[in-house]
Amino acid sequence: MSTSRSNAIIAQSGGPTSVINQSLVGCLESIRVHAKIDRVFGARHGVRGMMRDDLLDLTDIPHDRLERFASTPSAALGSTRDKPDQAACARILETLRRREIGVFFYIGGNDSADTCRIVDEMARAEGYDLRCFHIPKTIDNDLMHNDHTPGFGSAARFVAHAFQGDDLDNAALPGIKINVVMGRNAGFLTASSALARRDDRAGPHLIYVPERIFDPEDFVEDVERVYAKLGRCLVAVSEGIKDRAGNAITAMMADTREHDAHGNIQLSGTGVLGDFLAERLRQDLVRAGHRAPRVRADTFGYVQRTFYDVSPVDRDEARAVGEQAAMRAIAGRASGSITIQRLSTDPYRVEYGLVPLAEVAALTRTMDAAFLDPERPDVTAAFIRYAEPLVGTLARVERFT
């Protein structure tokens, strides 16, 4: 180690994923194999554990137990949405000094990258020799400088399988069905519902993402058009859809919703958006002369980010970004955020990189215009090609035509 202190700390932050522990284990195993760091501590609940010196010594966990952690969903060390202020930073620094920590690994999304940047700058300001590595993780797939992010593929796999089954359900008992999918500002996860389609009549028939203005009147018209043609309609809606002024539709309906320390409003863990859209459709369709249309809404919820059935590519890449961070730390590299860039789709190949923390911190990548159909609320073939290798092979289904 080129650092003056011989220990490292690793922590997890933000919304859990099904593969975030792969990154933890990848980082830890690489450090153990290369044996240039004395002790590796795990902070409970991210920076919160660092503030309180609530740490676990991970150095000697047996390999087979680590592997069981790796395949366990959610953040094994616990997570947090805390953003450290100056007082918190001072306490974190105390812990780092006491534990003789020279390297900090933080596994998380863009808010966590921002926390990593804050700790990095605080240490520098205090003249404390610390290097900070952000290890990417988010089901939202919204980190800058990344082709995609660990956690997304597995969440998208759940969404695609859920839509595959629900489309068959909707065909069996026809009606209008809305499924609300996670995603605050980026529509990648909602868009992944399109992977469920196997023929022209299969749903989702309409896909609404936060990158496009959501107009309730257009929405009703879109649904009515599909419903008139097919006698049914399956709709994918992102929880983060916004009106013309950029306000989240959910936020308009529920003024009691909570905000976290990063200023994000609560969108998940409620069925209010789906119920609102279903009721709106019900009323407008009856007004338009349809007789009691069967309208249902489900909100997929947290199961999207912690389901056990992971994408193989996602699992392997989540492991790899942890390993990459460890190797760069051991090689003496300066602080930064690990990235994934795609070299080719066929065959599928990626390479890993490192960019300054500030280039990822608190920034959001949204869907490329090339991924969104310019005419209709739908994705393009380019998006399908992009997402398929990340999600893996889906269950095969058969239907009567």
Next chain:
Amino acid sequence: MSTSRSNAIIAQSGGPTSVINQSLVGCLESIRVHAKIDRVFGARHGVRGMMRDDLLDLTDIPHDRLERFASTPSAALGSTRDKPDQAACARILETLRRREIGVFFYIGGNDSADTCRIVDEMARAEGYDLRCFHIPKTIDNDLMHNDHTPGFGSAARFVAHAFQGDDLDNAALPGIKINVVMGRNAGFLTASSALARRDDRAGPHLIYVPERIFDPEDFVEDVERVYAKLGRCLVAVSEGIKDRAGNAITAMMADTREHDAHGNIQLSGTGVLGDFLAERLRQDLVRAGHRAPRVRADTFGYVQRTFYDVSPVDRDEARAVGEQAAMRAIAGRASGSITIQRLSTDPYRVEYGLVPLAEVAALTRTMDAAFLDPERPDVTAAFIRYAEPLVGTLARVERFT
């Protein structure tokens, strides 16, 4: 065939399951192997297709395509919640005559068994030689004379896996989390969430089923007790929970909900119950002095009944009940409903039977008292032993203590 007519018809009804097509294929393949029935028709959307003569000829579908149907979730022929009245029965009889059908197989739950009984009685009253076989299917697991029903094990498997991941999520980002599970009058599916528990601190910590009166004040007290002890609380709530007067809590909140032809009120496809309970908890806990508790609610929705990852035992038994119905029809047995009885749990063994349609039709089996903890909102070890073989081996998880 001991019937004067040489053809058969098969149809699917009620809420789809992940294995209902196994029953379709089991029945069809048995008929084809034994070759005593000339043509087998499939009715589109249950009795609705029989009324309209909207049939598919299933007799010559290649074996490998049939196997792909078998592993496809949801009802391949389409489903319905229609209950035939006298006029509908007359039209069904017309179709049966025209198509020279002597045997009718209906795959469904207790409402479908009732439809089967109605068609059977109508044919007898008209002097038409017809035998009707009800093939059991329901994720609710609520048919009389059955130890359990095909469809339940796979839905319970989804619920258990979803709770397993969500409990780890709740431990990572502590708070109060409510998950609403399907089940109108029987709590089996909600109870299956208990299979997710692997240690004393794991959730779900509270399980509310329709068999027990739901008192909102007790509910708040229960949650507060767990929350005070563990700093978090994961709750499983059946969509069918009822108050002291027997009214569904959901029904009280939403007077616009629809009823189907069997008189069942709409409970699924809305997040209103979860949101109501979450808001109630939020308010009462703040009033009790807790500072802004993090309360979230998810409603699992239709994905529970159409997810692709099925229980092996459930898959095999769903196939078997279809085969059993075919064999009994071929053997000339009178109309009835196929049942599953358990012979032993270790080793797991079942036998199949046939009971009169009226003994299953429109009746509901609820959870045995032995499955419910008399003191707390929870299930017993006896329920876990009962459910485990039906659900299959779950993913293994690891956690820090």
